[in-house]
Amino acid sequence: MMKTFLVTGGAGFIGSAVVRELIDNSEHRVVNVDKLTYAGNLESLANVEGNARYHFVQADIGDARAMQRAFEEFQPDVVMHLAAESHVDRSIDGPAEFIQTNVVGTTVLLEAARLYWLQLKESDPQKAEGFRFHHISTDEVYGDLEGTDDLFTETTPYAPSSPYSASKASSDHLVRAWHRTYGLPSLITNCSNNYGPYHFPEKLIPLMILNALAGKPMPVYGDGQQVRDWLYVEDHARALITVATQGQTGETYNIGGHNEKTNLEVVETLCDLLDDRVGTSHLTSADSHRDLITFVADRPGHDVRYAIDASRIERELGWTPAETFETGLAKTVDWYLTNREWWQRVQDGSYRGERLGVLT
Known part of the structure; x- marks a missing residue:
């Protein structure tokens, strides 16, 4: 049965993967609501674009009237809320914008969804029964696993370290409050680090690829021993749709890739892939891309280790990642090599690879 999905932040990295997955591999209708900020x-x-099941609305989730109009016009069955400021370094430079978008914006969206859902309960009880508000969050809300072999579970206490993760933790708590207090049928997912095609180049993997191709230094924070669990973005998109359509309201599902790697391991693997695919003739003062690795001052408050226990979504909903870290990273490198026009236009815009989040 065709449903209408309202996807906030659908022009972003993960959001666009969700939109493509829904349009390419389902019969559902998609309404993409995005402010079109820098990312x-x-x-x-x-x-x-041009698909009859796809609609784009340029709007800010913090604009109550715009959100009300979107709900009234498109009558969604599912809201997938991905719109967020998401870069830790930018949150260090300007935390207020993260509070405005991630906390205030989520509150506005929750209220628009709640009022719409209440109207549905009067006009179309069956549609109201099936309505879902799916909030997409991050594993960073759980804090740091330094010095342990533990994994983040759905019941791990929150201990955010950065303005970004604190703002996402706040939005998670708001969604739970709207479910508990008002009965809004909601779900939350917390995911590990994503990577893949169409990734804005302020993040580790695309920044390293593009710097390497340009023969520039590849900056690694601190000693590069920070551990992250890596998840291919198209696997994540499938998981999100699975939760939105099959998950139990009021519940949280952790989504991870079972790929714990240090940042240095990630960068070294990228270097080896690039050595193999493009060679080293463009490097004027290096024999290998690994020679470009440069250790720089660490990020303030940098968490040492994240790791997701994704057993619940696998056990209850049957989702597992299709890509290993090796296959996903190879696909990612190949995509950047064959889609230079996309990232060159991004680099010509508001971000050119400069260091962010440096305290003075």
Whole structure:
């Protein structure tokens, strides 16, 4: 049965993967609501533009009237809330914007969804019964696993370290409050680090790829021993749709890739892939891309280790990642090598690889 999905932040990295997955591999209708800030890029959705089941609305989730109009016009069955400020370094430089988008914006969206759902209960009880509000969050809300072999579970206490993770923790608590207090049928997912095509180049993997191709230093924070669990973005998109359509309301599901790697391991693997695919003739003062690795001052408050226990979503909903870290990273490198126009236009815009989040 065709449903209407309202996806906030659908022009972003993970959001665009969700939109592409829904349009390419389902019969559902998709309404993409995106403000188009610096990381929103409609070029990431070029292959779905013109599809009769796809609609784009440029709007801010913090604009109550705009959100009300979107609900009234499109009558969604499912809200997938991905719109967020998401870069830790940017949150260090300007935390207020993260509070405005991630906390205030989520509150506005929750209220618009609640009022819409209440109207549905009067006008279309069956549609109201099936309505879902799915909030997409991060494993960073759980804090740091330094010095342990533990994994983040759905019941791990929150201990955010950065303004970004604190703002996402706040939004998670708001969603739970709207479920407990008002009965809004909601779900939450917390995911590990994503990577893959169409990733804005302020993040580790795309920044390292593009610096390496340009023969520039590849900056690694601190000693590079920070551990992250890596999840291929298209696997994540499938998981999110699975939770939105099959998950139990009021519940949380952790999504991870079973790929714990240090940042240095990630960068070294990228270097080896690039040595193999493009060679080293473009490097004027290095024999290998690994020679470009440069250790720089660490990020303030940098968490040492994240690791997700994704057994619940696998056990209850049957989702497992299709990509290993090796296959996913190879696909990612190949995508950047064959889609230079996309990232060159991004680099010509508001971000050119400069260091962010440096305290003075």
